[in-house]
Amino acid sequence: MSELSIVAYLTDIEHWLTLEGCNELEGEALEQFLCSVDTRRARKSLIKLMETPDATRSVKRRLSALRSLYGYLMKIEKVEHNPFKAVQVPKDGQYLPTFVNADLLTRHIERLYKEAEEEPTSEGKRVAWQRAFVVDLLFQTGMRRAELLGLHLEDIDTTKGELKVLGKRNKERIIPLGPLICQKIDLYLGYRSPKVETEVFLLNDEGKPAKADYVYKVVKEALAPLPQYSRKSPHILRHSFATAMLNNGADLMSVKELLGHDSISSTAVYTHTTFEELRKMYNAHPRSRESSKERRTNHEDEGTGSQL
Incomplete structure (x- = not known):
């Protein structure tokens, strides 16, 4: 993975943490939050990502970053499953329906x-x-x-x-x-x-x-x-x-x-x-x-x- 891709992924992960109100967590507190995320919460994260102004362009990339994050956490045995694996990523150009929270x-x-x-x-x-x-x-x-x-x-x-x-x-x-x-x-x-x-x-x-x-x-x-x-x-x-x-x-x-x-x-x-x-x-x-x-x-x- 190129350096630019790594920077982009880190930016997307930071954006997600901000949406979840966890951008200031560090160390053990951050680890506990990451381990607490299940598929249901991952779906809620998708909803939040889709509600952002640039959702059509960014949601697929950001979900990819989160899948990669949890793939890494599984590899180092910090989590047992990837909660974002079951979350559907919209296809390129796919219409994202408008909905109310x-x-x-x-x-x-x-x-x-x-x-x-x-x-x-x-x-x-x-x-x-x-x-x-x-x-x-x-x-x-x-x-x-x-x-x-x-x-x-x-x-x-x-x-x-x-x-x-x-x-x-x-x-x-x-x-x-x-x-x-x-x-x-x-x-x-x-x-x-x-x-x-x-x-x-x-x-x-x-x-x-x-x-x-x-x-x-x-x-x-x-x-x-x-x-x-x-x-x-x-x-x-x-x-x-x-x-x-x-x-x-x-x-x-x-x-x-x-x-x-x-x-x-x-x-x-x-x-x-x-x-x-x-x-x-x-x-x-x-x-x-x-x-x-x-x-x-x-x-x-x-x-x-x-x-x-």
């Missing part, structure tokens, strides 16, 4: 619900709450916009925690639902006016079947307070869902099935993943877990007293 998005969605409760009129509360719900549902399920618009009431079973989606090429799949989003769905359904005759699940602000431009507008306006993300389309929530799942330990093939993607390899053991295993994988999503506080205060905090 899961913790940031979770806090933002909770803020949207809170702001809805502060609306002065019942109609204002209903509209604002429903818009927050649309963002929440897309983030928690990873659905495409067209799939959300194609949902009918019969496709949703909150008792079982299941959502039936008709994807591209009429490919049907079942998405497991966590208890928190099931409660939100039940609230949403409870707000529907008995006068609404349509079986379409998603209605617009006027109580009519929603169209694509409604969902786009809702998401764009909801994400407007996040200026660091230039793109604010519904598909960003799908990317954010997938990123959150992988970043919290779900395996790639399970996430691809949840998203309704085709298998990336004929050797992938796609059919061996059961629905119950998918449900367990879904629990890796940060908003699929309902806190005890949310469970206790759900009916007090979320009622809007109005119907769609």
Whole structure:
């Protein structure tokens, strides 16, 4: 390896340590940190690297540097495995999808619900709450916009925690639902006016079947307070869902099935993943877990007293 390559690798490793808040560690403290990094943390590192301004040009090189670092640490028997070996390196020129950090998005969605409760009129509360719900549902399920618009009431079973989606090429799949989003769905359904005759699940602000431009507008306006993300389309929530799942330990093939993607390899053991295993994988999503506080205060905090 040339001297310039060594300098570049050291610079990339220092950049990574800075992102992890460990750039000032030395000696035993630095060694302990390096030994503590597992595959899950390595994936989180990838997320941080992808969020940097020059990510498209630098992420592959920096991951290569980190793989080399841990290859060396394995050679001198400081670590037993290379946590970055399982992290996929984007190909040259590969599009890196825009996504919102899961913790940031979770806090933002909770803020949207809170702001809805502060609306002065019942109609204002209903509209604002429903818009927050649309963002929440897309983030928690990873659905495409067209799939959300194609949902009918019969496709949703909150008792079982299941959502039936008709994807591209009429490919049907079942998405497991966590208890928190099931409660939100039940609230949403409870707000529907008995006068609404349509079986379409998603209605617009006027109580009519929603169209694509409604969902786009809702998401764009909801994400407007996040200026660091230039793109604010519904598909960003799908990317954010997938990123959150992988970043919290779900395996790639399970996430691809949840998203309704085709298998990336004929050797992938796609059919061996059961629905119950998918449900367990879904629990890796940060908003699929309902806190005890949310469970206790759900009916007090979320009622809007109005119907769609």
